Amino acid sequence: MPRFSRFGYPILLSALGAWSLLLVSCMVVGERALVIPPQIPGATLVGSDSCTKCHSGITHRFHDATHAHLSQTLESGKVQNISCESCHGPASQHVKAGTRDTIINPKNNPESCLRCHVNNRAEFTLPHTHQVLNGKISCNDCHNPHQGAANSGDAGARSLATAANQTCAKCHPAQSGHYIFPHEAMRDGCVSCHSPHGSVNDKMLKARNTSLCYQCHFQNQPSGTSIIHGGVDHSNNVIRGTCWSAGCHEAVHGSNVNSSLRF
Numbered sequence: 001m002p003r004f005s006r007f008g009y010p011i012l013l014s015a016l017g018a019w020s021l022l023l024v025s026c027m028v029v030g031e032r033a034l035v036i037p038p039q040i041p042g043a044t045l046v047g048s049d050s051c052t053k054c055h056s057g058i059t060h061r062f063h064d065a066t067h068a069h070l071s072q073t074l075e076s077g078k079v080q081n082i083s084c085e086s087c088h089g090p091a092s093q094h095v096k097a098g099t100r101d102t103i104i105n106p107k108n109n110p111e112s113c114l115r116c117h118v119n120n121r122a123e124f125t126l127p128h129t130h131q132v133l134n135g136k137i138s139c140n141d142c143h144n145p146h147q148g149a150a151n152s153g154d155a156g157a158r159s160l161a162t163a164a165n166q167t168c169a170k171c172h173p174a175q176s177g178h179y180i181f182p183h184e185a186m187r188d189g190c191v192s193c194h195s196p197h198g199s200v201n202d203k204m205l206k207a208r209n210t211s212l213c214y215q216c217h218f219q220n221q222p223s224g225t226s227i228i229h230g231g232v233d234h235s236n237n238v239i240r241g242t243c244w245s246a247g248c249h250e251a252v253h254g255s256n257v258n259s260s261l262r263f
């Protein structure tokens with residue numbers, strides 16, 4: 001049974017510069033960015049302060065979270081922080097009952113994230129994607145909802161692009177492993193080659209051909225026709241397939257035996 005309905009309270013978000021960009025993609029009425037939070041039948045918003053009593057572990061470290069500044073203006077003119085409920089739904093019934101069935105947990109349903117992040121929805125419907133829409137993997141397997149930058153991964157780094165190696169390693173230890181000859185590309189993060197939300201390419205690769213590698217390994221054609229990489233003439237190699245599928249650099253993440261990532 002879906003607990004969300006399409007229509008509900010329009011919420012006026014605090015006009016912080018950084019927020020407005022994304023909000024344009026949510027809904028814009030006049031100059032104001034509006035968002036429709038998830039709905040729980042019969043429940044109303046009570047504000048984030050009322051969560052502290054029972055969830056102090058979360059509220060104490062929430063202040064620096066990306067999503068900590070969502071608010072609504074009450075009829076009295078008072079501004080009320082409703083950050084918690086913008087993801088979890090209005091909590092008037094929950095704060096009385098303290099039961100799981102009176103509140104939404106986005107872990108079990110990515111819809112409460114995607115109703116604001118509408119631009120990201122399509123990525124998860126691409127042919128190669130993490131199985132987020134069917135609930136096998138959650139947004140929060142890779143994103144922090146309650147502390148620090150939502151994009152920082154578990155490592156608490158500023159950018160998931162670099163912290164991702166650790167986030168991804170939880171589930172993909174083989175590719176994230178400590179190699180004797182690591183591919184230095186890994187320092188820029190898994191996202192230099194993969195689009196973890198989804199891609200038209202197999203293995204969620206950012207490109208299906210050698211242009212994936214040419215992002216960093218520039219083509220060098222000194223004599224006009226030959227293709228040189230690392231001082232080696234590759235002219236006859238690159239026509240055989242991609243750099244990793246042509247029987248050459250198959251250990252693209254790193255190798256324990258070969259510094260040229262061959263095995």
Ligand code: HEC
Pocket residue numbers: 046047048050051052053054055084085088091094095096098099100101103104105
């Ligand atoms: C009176 C205490 C109380 C208050 C106030 C309270 N909660 Fe809870 N909440 C609980 C209890 C108890 C549970 C765990 C229920 C269980 O384990 O069955 C819970 C569980 C949750 C869950 C997990 C639900 C799930 O399905 O996993 C979420 C999310 C949640 N609360 C959010 C909130 C938010 C947001 C607020 C503030 C708007 C809030 N709570 C205020 C007592 C409270």
Ligand code: HEC
Pocket residue numbers: 048051052055058059062067068083084085086087088105106107140145146
């Ligand atoms: C960006 C959306 C978002 C915001 C904002 C948010 N949460 Fe959550 N919350 C989540 C997600 C996703 C999960 C599931 C992840 C998990 O279990 O760690 C969750 C889980 C929870 C749980 C259940 C934790 C457990 O161990 O079962 C509670 C309680 C909770 N949130 C309370 C809050 C409170 C209180 C606030 C505000 C201070 C808040 N949340 C703000 C997304 C959010």
Ligand code: HEC
Pocket residue numbers: 018019020021022023035037066067070086087106112113114116117139140143145150151
């Ligand atoms: C009420 C609307 C709303 C909901 C619900 C919401 N977000 Fe956000 N989210 C925002 C806004 C606004 C920003 C800030 C955008 C900016 O700074 O440009 C943001 C930022 C983010 C960022 C950082 C983007 C960046 O470029 O740094 C991530 C990641 C993110 N949200 C993930 C989530 C996840 C995962 C959930 C569900 C657990 C969620 N959001 C739920 C509104 C929302």
Ligand code: HEC
Pocket residue numbers: 110113114117120124130132137138139140141142143151160161164191196197
């Ligand atoms: C498998 C891991 C993974 C999952 C699952 C995941 N993300 Fe992401 N997401 C990332 C990574 C990694 C980045 C950073 C990409 C970069 O830096 O190039 C990112 C970036 C983002 C951003 C900011 C950049 C952008 O594309 O707008 C938002 C917003 C976001 N994710 C929302 C979500 C939401 C909502 C969900 C669930 C529906 C989700 N993500 C599920 C890994 C994931």
Ligand code: HEC
Pocket residue numbers: 128129130131137141142164167168169170171172190191194196202203204205
């Ligand atoms: C919570 C566990 C989890 C996390 C975290 C996670 N993944 Fe995955 N990943 C999976 C699962 C499960 C699959 C298999 C998907 C399927 O086929 O259903 C997968 C598939 C993949 C594939 C495609 C494999 C194939 O055979 O097509 C790539 C590439 C990938 N993940 C990269 C990443 C990257 C990069 C990150 C970090 C941003 C990441 N994953 C984070 C669980 C995870």
Ligand code: HEC
Pocket residue numbers: 164165168169172175176183185186189190191192193194203205244252253
């Ligand atoms: C230099 C580019 C590059 C980087 C960086 C990279 N990958 Fe890959 N990855 C690839 C290519 C290319 C393939 C496809 C290999 C193939 O088809 O044999 C692949 C395949 C995968 C697969 C599927 C493996 C399989 O056997 O099906 C997973 C999972 C994966 N990568 C995870 C990661 C993770 C996690 C990271 C970061 C720790 C990462 N990758 C960093 C290029 C890269």
Ligand code: HEC
Pocket residue numbers: 183184185188192193212213214215216217230243244249252259260261
């Ligand atoms: C994000 C940047 C980046 C991407 C993308 C990238 N590489 Fe690399 N790669 C590096 C860096 C940096 C080095 C180490 C310096 C050097 O040798 O050029 C390196 C080294 C290598 C080496 C070892 C060279 C040697 O013998 O010492 C091979 C082989 C290689 N890369 C193949 C690939 C292949 C194949 C792809 C595409 C799947 C790829 N690289 C994509 C950055 C990248």
